[in-house]
Amino acid sequence: MAEPIRAAIAPGEEPGALRKALSRAEARRQWRAFGLTLPLLVFLLLTLLVPIVALLQRAVENPEVANALPQTIRALDGWNGHDAPSAAAYGALVKDLAHLPDSADAGQLARRLNTEVAGARSLVMGAYRALPFEGSDADIQARLLQADPRWGEAPFWQAIAKNGSRWTPDYLLASLDLKRDTDGAIERMPEEQRAFGAILLRTFHISLVVTICCLLLGYPLAWWLASLPERSANVLMILVLVPFWTSILVRVAAWIVLLQSEGLVNSGLMGLGLIHEPLPLLFNRTGVVIAMVHILLPFMILPLYSVMKNVPPTYLRAAVSLGSAPLAAFFRVYVPQTYPGIGAGALLVFILSIGYYVTPALLGGADDQMLSYYIARYTNVEVNWGMACALGAILLGATLILYGVYRRMGKAELSLG
């Protein structure tokens, strides 16, 4: 680095030239540093930013109805939204269905409408299979109603009218247990369909409990490790790291063996006479928290250890020699110096927990599932990617807000960097 600068300071030149040469060298250095980070930036752009943008887009995209039923949407323009629509709407619907290039388009349309109104799938596919229809709009209306009287019900037509636009807030609203009524006003879902608010809260609750448990277990251990001579600290550190390198599924299976009602923990406690019947440790919240704490503990210990390693022990000794009680000295002198480690560890554990999926799925009951479980469900089982992306967007948004709050509370100095 120093080489070009020294070369630039030739004797007898003006001070302005020196400044210029310096800033030129500085700019070169910055460009080189930027060049070195460029591969990482491109990598992040391709693997993180592009997918996130695509995810956010898919959460509001709504092309199915607008593409498949343009004439029907026009025919429903001005419909009051409560009674059965006019015969023209039935005629337009049949014309639109007949114009679909491929049966797959009818399937997509049926799937989209079915997410709005259960039963729309068979209704739409039934009409599509019954094509072609001949005659006037009134004849078509009569025939459709005869084939399936549900064609006379307003909710199906409301779903079509509502989804005429290419973009929709419905997936995001549904992720927050909200929906639009027929007039476009936002209202809460009926009670038996309100699920995601509670699930989001549960996700944060489990993550918070796991983070606190990790901190309570990890802090003393990290402190002990930091106070040991390097050699023994390294040996013990391996004990922390070995589980860290083991596959998560293996560890989950091991916990099942240990915690089941005839497992090692229960039979041990019963053998000692501490309990008389097995404790329910598995397939409930307890099992999920135990396994998650075990899996995430290294993420708490490592940042704590690296911070504690750099806290000079002399401060604590000085405080005690100046008359502080040992415990007070620990909490008022030592602990504040480890705040960056606590912050980094807690943030890491919390953010990793929020996305947990496999562990709760295998060790938890029906009311211990976190938001990722439902994202996976909508992706794989229901194949409703709009809903999956909306839930993902909500999770992302909530995490960013929490991180923002944390940054503000911690005044930036506690950041991960």
Added chain:
Amino acid sequence: MKKSLIPCAAAALAACLALPSFAQQQLTIVNFGGANANAQKKAYYEPFEKTGVKVVPVEYNGEQAKIKAMVETKKVTWDVVEVESPDAVRGCDEGLFEKLDYSKLVDKADLVPAAVTECGVGVFVWSTVMAYNGDKLKSAPTSWADFFDTKKIPGKRGMRKGARYNLEFALLADGVKPADVYKVLATKEGADRAFKKLTELKPSIQWWEAGAQAPQFLVAGDVVLTTVFNGRIDAANREGRNLKIYWPGGIYDLDYWVIPKGAPNKELSQKFIAFGLQPANQAVYAQNIAYGPTNSKALAKLDKKVLDDLPTSAANAKEALQFNVSFWADQGEALEKRFAAWATQ
């Protein structure tokens, strides 16, 4: 060191000899893994390989997202995929699967009626049933009401995490006749009734996620009764357990073979499916796992001991309920969401 040179050389030689087989035709066949995959391997894959086609088995968990992604990006690498019935219907509607040409497969009249669909052909019949551990439970359950009655038979109950099957069982326990279950469930009051019945049992339910967990719960003594896929009980009993099935009210369903749209070897895939539907091969399959053949002619090739464990045998099917695919294709998403809401209460 010297000794190991010989197998090394042999391996190299084998590799050389194997080279020409790259030209050999390959078929990627996707299944759900486990005991079922082993039975398919014995009955279908290995005999089919004798015709000179290499079969590459792939396991998945029924994620339709994978097929959708393959078809949408036009990079289909799977030739034949086993799917569950709602996915066979839905995927066919949405254009994920090729339409089948039955003239190249099998005489439709030989198949059980539910096996014949536009895009998927039924491979085997399986059932979700109630089961218990014959070594631990002395008084066997005699109805679905017993499953929900923790006073009569105390202890935990295993149930699949989700709404499917559980709502049907709840209605059966509440006194609805098997024939009326889906009619009742289709109404708002019927769904309310099913969830209300489930709520009674909620504190005693231990949920399972993977099919293998249910028999394991029974063996470990975690639950006294559980809902379970009947093949899993059969697999456990083959390992020396004494698990028993209560057949009435079981919900039977088919798994289907489909060909993803744009799959590379469509002709060959159809040949494989036709091969798998032959009575002789279907009989071998049923001997290896207690799932019923879809080709009715295969039943004649099975002895009584095998037939007694199949969901398709007359005695077991008598009071069984056929899974209503179109009902769940319509109502599934709403009911599963309601289940998620119910679980949080």
